Amino acid sequence: MxxxxxxxxxxxxxxxxxxxxxxxxxxxxxxxxxxxxxxxxxxxxxxxxxxxxxxxxxxxxxxxxxxxxxxxxxxxxxxxxxxxxxxxxxxxxxxxxxxxxxxxxxxxxxxxxxxxxxxxxxxxxxxxxxxxxxxxxxxxxxxxxxIETEKECPIDKGGRVKMTNQAQYVRTIDTYYNDVDINGHVNSVKYIEHVLDLWPIDWYRTHRIKRFEIAYVAEAHAGDKLSFYRENGADENEFCIRICKDDGIEVCRSKVKFVKD
Amino acid sequence: MxxxxxxxxxxxxxxxxxxxxxxxxxxxxxxxxxxxxxxxxxxxxxxxxxxxxxxxxxxxxxxxxxxxxxxxxxxxxxxxxxxxxxxxxxxxxxxxxxxxxxxxxxxxxxxxxxxxxxxxxxxxxxxxxxxxxxxxxxxxxxxxxxIETEKECPIDKGGRVKMTNQAQYVRTIDTYYNDVDINGHVNSVKYIEHVLDLWPIDWYRTHRIKRFEIAYVAEAHAGDKLSFYRENGADENEFCIRICKDDGIEVCRSKVKFVKD
Known part of the structure; x- marks a missing residue:
């Protein structure tokens, strides 16, 4: 609470x-x-x-x-x-x-x-x-x-996550009962988990998430399959991710920046 | 908090x-x-x-x-x-x-x-x-x-979940970064979610979970695949579930009793 x-x-x-x-x-x-x-x-x-x-x-x-x-x-x-x-x-x-x-x-x-x-x-x-x-x-x-204009938020505003047609298919997952919120949509928090599950635990032993960004583009529902595509961003520790539904419609785009520990 | x-x-x-x-x-x-x-x-x-x-x-x-x-x-x-x-x-x-x-x-x-x-x-x-x-x-x-002996807990103590060799294979899932706790084991709470994800959301529209029981038998680790087997219990709204690792070792057993809404 x-x-x-x-x-x-x-x-x-x-x-x-x-x-x-x-x-x-x-x-x-x-x-x-x-x-x-x-x-x-x-x-x-x-x-x-x-x-x-x-x-x-x-x-x-x-x-x-x-x-x-x-x-x-x-x-x-x-x-x-x-x-x-x-x-x-x-x-x-x-x-x-x-x-x-x-x-x-x-x-x-x-x-x-x-x-x-x-x-x-x-x-x-x-x-x-x-x-x-x-x-x-x-x-x-x-x-x-x-509206509060004095308090600082000293991080980049971010923007549209740029992806090329070089993104590699990683996996497709099913969505279930626990993925869905009261609106019947895949819960915003579950997308964060699914994106971060793209890296094996061994990756996390040597890399820390410095910045995580996600843009919610369209809605997915229980039972929709979600496919994940990934490509490198500015460097080898930055990744851009696209999540699509079965019909190819993009539902989310995400950018993850790791730092080596 | x-x-x-x-x-x-x-x-x-x-x-x-x-x-x-x-x-x-x-x-x-x-x-x-x-x-x-x-x-x-x-x-x-x-x-x-x-x-x-x-x-x-x-x-x-x-x-x-x-x-x-x-x-x-x-x-x-x-x-x-x-x-x-x-x-x-x-x-x-x-x-x-x-x-x-x-x-x-x-x-x-x-x-x-x-x-x-x-x-x-x-x-x-x-x-x-x-x-x-x-x-x-x-x-x-x-x-x-x-030790508190006065306070009542008026529910059944439960016990070993009995399963036969009639249990049906439902699915196998991968376990990822978000499944694992500080001990490196699949988190006790995640098993609850994975078990309840065995039913489609339409089932939950007409059935409420009356009782949920889980016994943790052995430990699974990130990357282990978990296979789910299910059979009916005492009636058509009661189910017994066995979860096994890739090597066939049983990691959990669960019983879920639904009531029709």
């Missing part, structure tokens, strides 16, 4: 989490997928606390849809470590909002320590026709009062 | 959780795998708070190993619902302890509501040779002062 630190509501939300043991990998570090889940929860708590969360929007037949997520980490929290996710809205336009994240904790001396940062882009859809709708039309543009 | 309610330490630990949206299935109910994770966290917090947790035991080169877990639910918490997991040790013998769980929350009138119960059996191993060790030898049998 996640609880909010600050009962006075400012522009920045702060939420406490714990690197739970079953959410940590072979090295005892939090899995990127679980960190992604914590960021999405923080986003949801932050927007709910400020009157533009999912539960409020459902009444207005609107929903937030995650369009892109980028996470860049200096270090991943070690198991049993408490950490804080700060989140704030950097900007809101008619069809997109930019929401940032900072992940921090304490070092052994009790000093503030930054684990990393995240950036995300969200659209708002009409839940009936699933088309984008005007974010600024909700509550007379109430979201604009929450 | 999970926080403890009661700062005075009694025999029963109480921990608050939230049915997080990405931890809920297509119907908005908490996934059994995530509930299992919450129970295991509650067990860990409870034993840590009382001086016999994993972190303490690591210093003594000992570790708890989950041997069996049974969960029986009247209802699963709906998304965004806070709920409480109570846990206590029902009994401790030389080689096994029995730990129980109660999952509760509030109904719409604010009255206490029981979601369900769990039972688990744990062994303690020597982390060097991975052999069972004497639980009562730790801290002069300190665990015995925590």
């Amino acid at each position: 996640d609880s909010q630190d600050n009962k006075t509501i400012g522009k920045i939300g702060r939420y406490q989490f714990l690197a739970e043991p079953f959410h940590c990998d072979y090295s005892g570090r939090l899995f990127m997928g679980h960190l992604g889940n914590h960021l999405l929860n923080a986003a949801d708590f932050h927007s709910t606390d400020r009157g533009f969360g999912m539960r409020y929007l459902m009444k207005a037949k609107r929903a937030w849809v995650l369009s892109r997520l980028a996470i860049e980490m200096e270090e991943m929290p070690f198991q049993y470590t408490p950490f804080t996710v700060e989140t704030w809205v950097e900007g809101a336009m008619r069809y997109f909002t930019q929401r940032n994240f900072a992940v921090s904790g304490k070092d052994e001396q009790g000093n503030q320590k930054i684990y990393g940062y995240g950036r995300s882009i969200w659209a708002m859809i009409d839940v009936d026709n699933r088309q984008p709708t005007d974010i600024l039309a909700v509550n007379d543009g109430a979201i604009q009062q929450w | 999970d926080s403890q309610d009661n700062k005075t330490i009694g025999k029963i630990g109480r921990y608050q959780f939230l049915a997080e949206p990405f931890h809920c299935d297509y119907s908005g109910r908490l996934f059994m795998g995530h509930l299992g994770n919450h129970l295991l966290n509650a067990a860990d917090f409870h034993s840590t708070d009382r001086g016999f947790g994993m972190r303490y035991l690591m210093k003594a080169k000992r570790a708890w190993v989950l041997s069996r877990l049974a969960i029986e639910m009247e209802e699963m918490p709906f998304q965004y619902t806070p709920f409480t997991v109570e846990t206590w040790v029902e009994g401790a013998m030389r080689y096994f302890t029995q730990r129980n769980f109660a999952v509760s929350g509030k109904d719409e009138q604010g009255n206490q509501k029981i979601y369900g119960y769990g039972r688990s059996i744990w062994a303690m191993i020597d982390v060097d040779n991975r052999q069972p060790t004497d639980i009562l030898a730790v801290n002069d049998g300190a665990i015995q002062q925590w």
Whole structure:
């Protein structure tokens, strides 16, 4: 469970989490997928606390849809470590909002320590026709009062992941009951896991994920087969990944930058 | 994150959780795998708070190993619902302890509501040779002062899942980076997900999991292929499952009882 630190509501939300043991990998570090889940929860708590969360929007037949997520980490929290996710809205336009994240904790001396940062882009859809709708039309543009422009998020904004026709087919997986969320779509967090499962555990023994980026392009449903294609990016530790459904339609694109440990 | 309610330490630990949206299935109910994770966290917090947790035991080169877990639910918490997991040790013998769980929350009138119960059996191993060790030898049998005999856990204890040679092969899956925990073994929670993925989402539209039972028999590692065999149990809504590694060695056995919705 996640609880909010600050009962006075400012522009920045702060939420406490714990690197739970079953959410940590072979090295005892939090899995990127679980960190992604914590960021999405923080986003949801932050927007709910400020009157533009999912539960409020459902009444207005609107929903937030995650369009892109980028996470860049200096270090991943070690198991049993408490950490804080700060989140704030950097900007809101008619069809997109930019929401940032900072992940921090304490070092052994009790000093503030930054684990990393995240950036995300969200659209708002009409839940009936699933088309984008005007974010600024909700509550007379109430979201604009929450825009935080001072807090820094010193990581690259990212952008469209460029892929060529050189991408190599890696594998096809089935999607099952546990992959699917309440909307009947393959859950955003599960894509992160499936992408990172493309590398064997031995790769992770010598490489750490420095930056993970994912763009959600189309929706997949339970039972859809997902095919993964991969090619090198700027160097031998950067990879671009395309995920397609059976019919060849692209559902996600991702970029992963590793550093050698 | 999970926080403890009661700062005075009694025999029963109480921990608050939230049915997080990405931890809920297509119907908005908490996934059994995530509930299992919450129970295991509650067990860990409870034993840590009382001086016999994993972190303490690591210093003594000992570790708890989950041997069996049974969960029986009247209802699963709906998304965004806070709920409480109570846990206590029902009994401790030389080689096994029995730990129980109660999952509760509030109904719409604010009255206490029981979601369900769990039972688990744990062994303690020597982390060097991975052999069972004497639980009562730790801290002069300190665990015995925590045994709670009054609190009821009104679900069947379960036992060995009986399988015949009629079990049908269902599928073989690969195990990847995200399946593996800090010990290098396939994570106990992931087995729950893999078992429940044996049924298509359409089955879940008309059937609810009433009881889930799993016995951990042997360890699997990243890269092991897991094969699933299934047969009917006592009736058409009860199933027994065997999971084997490539070499045919059985790693888990599970029993799932559904009820028609």
